[in-house]
Amino acid sequence: MTAALLAVGSAADREDAIEALRVLTERPALLLRLDAFIRRESWYSARPAPLLTEADPVALALAASHADGRIRERAVRRMLNQPYPETMPFLVLRTSDWVRQVREPACTGLAVLLHENPLLATPVTVRTALLVNRRRRGAFAHAQLRVPLLDESGTTLSGRLLTAPEPSVRRFVLDTAAQRLRLRDLAVLAESDLDRQVRARAAEAAARQAVWTDQVELLHRLARNRHAEVRITALTGLMRTGSPQRVVPFLDDPSALVRALAREAARRTGTDSLAYYRAAVQAAEPQVGAVGGLAETGSRADGPLLTALLDNPAPQVRVHALRALRSLDAVPVPRVTLLLRDGSTAVVKEAAAALAPSATQLPAGLLWDMLTDPHRPAVRRAGYRLLNRHDRPTALRAALVLSADTHPRLAAQAKTDATTQIRTLASHPWRTRPVPSLNASPAQAAELLALAEQRRTEITEGMVQLLRDLLRMAPGSR
Structure with a gap:
């Protein structure tokens, strides 16, 4: 493989060599493995070290992983003479080198290059630094990449890195310079990013800025987001603005954390959360959040209200009703037994979980029939789970x-x-514990x-x- 890369690099077309490095560095984890492989190969190989010239970036990049520290040092210094964005990951690797004569020029050169041209901090460079940061001497590159993001002119770099497809790069930017990003950009990230941690970080930064600048409408917009991690941050911001009455309508939110915050808001405004939940589960189309809220605030006396929901046509309502009955220790065994053959797989699974403590009270014939159900694996799994309690x-x-x-x-x-x-x-001779019968x-x-x-x-x-x-x-x- 190294011979093929060197052949590409020695060709007359430098663009092909740069493209080869670009493809090679797209997977930083593989790059670290290649680094170790080249070091082992060069240690045992009789092949002479590649000729190091700035005109051959592939040879420089591969020589930076050579087993001989003097060759690595020369490769680092030549890479610094004519830097390319594609060779930056190899330079980041050497900032954690175990040889001081290699590590120090790599660290110094990285700091100077990022100061002169912050855009050299490409997404691949950041990803490599995040991996190298796990090493014993790998913290320098990670810390140095934070500097251009915190600089006054780091907005352009932040914008470029936030468009990187890798979530780890976007998290790095938000952890480093979220306070420097525009509120509008943070809100867009919180609402549309595909990574949960990125959404949570962006929502937290956006909510903080919105509270400071009294932009309540933005908090309302984020509070309507479909992701719970965004809603809870926005609602926390509304609480901090002194508007608990705006959080109370979220008492029946699907998220338990949001419901808990809404109950605190209800307490501050004098609203009876338990009465609200008892009325909400009797609505024509009860929300699953209301069922969960009743389980969190109610008692066994609310068992009949939850049992009535077992006839609801919505499978998710039946599932949450079963969970609520379990949490309140109010499972009506005969009624729940009928759900072991429910049309919904999720309901069958939840019914088996609710009946597990009472498994020995169920008709044995029913469980054996379930175990041999010819059509539904979910029913067989439920029967097996209950028979295992015998x-x-x-x-x-x-x-x-x-x-x-x-x-x-x-x-x-x-x-x-x-x-x-x-x-x-x-029983075995080496077993000291009593053998069950x-x-x-x-x-x-x-x-x-x-x-x-x-x-x-x-x-x-x-x-x-x-x-x-x-x-x-x-x-x-x-």
Whole structure:
């Protein structure tokens, strides 16, 4: 690979060499691996070091990773004589070099270059510095790249870096110079960026500026954003402006954090949050945020209100009602049992979670029927989860049955569980803890052994033999 790169660099067309470096530095993590590879290769190779001239940027970049520190030093000094944006990542690498004679000129040169031409701080250079910052001597480049962003003329550089496709670069700019960005640009980032952390950082900076400059309308705009991390920051800003009444309408927000802030605003304005939630869940189309709010502020006495929501046609309302009943310890077992075959997969999953503490009270026939449901993996998974809450023979039988399931993930989970259960029951000389007992009746033991024989392909012959030995040694097996 290095030979191919050197061949490109030695060609007459410098543009091709620069393009080769551009492609090479697009992935800084790969660049760090290449740096280590070249160092190992050059240490054991008898090939002479490449001829170092400013006319061959590829040779300079590769020589900067050579095992010989003197060659790395010469490469660094020649790169500084004629800098290219494409060679800056290689220079950043050398700012963390373990040899002082290489590291010091690289650090000094980087500082001078960024002072003379801040636009050399390309997104690739920033990404490389972020990776190098994790090294023992890698903090210099990271700190030095902050300087042009904090300079009076750093607006142009910030604008360029904020358009970088890599979220880590945009986060770096916001962490460094958010206070220097225009409020309008911060608001756009908070509303439209695809990265959650970038949105949160931009929203925080925008809300801070809006509070300082009393731009309440901007806070209202951000409070209507679909992302919770933006809404909570904007609403916090509204609270700081002394307008808690503007936060109260968010009592039924989908975000629990936003609801908590809205309840504090309601407390300050004298609004009864619990009464609001009790009325909201009885509306014709209750919001899931209102259901969650009732779970956070209500008690078991609110169980009937939440149970009524289990008939709501919206699956998300039923899901949140089940979660609320769980959190209030008010699960109506007979009613929730009917939801184990609900048309929504999410409702089936939540119903199984709600019924888990009462699994032994459910009809065994229903759970075994669910485990063999021919159409819906979600129903089989729910049945398996509830059967696992029974005694060891039942749980092992369920795992053996499901280990041949047509759904790959279900089968793999059941196979792992069956193998683990059998191994846990086996005694070994090195085990100091008491070995649990299977406690299987003769009928259960015979059924387990028959199932294991049928599943020898899934759980291996060794596991079948181990289970056979365990059942033979069990009390009452003779």
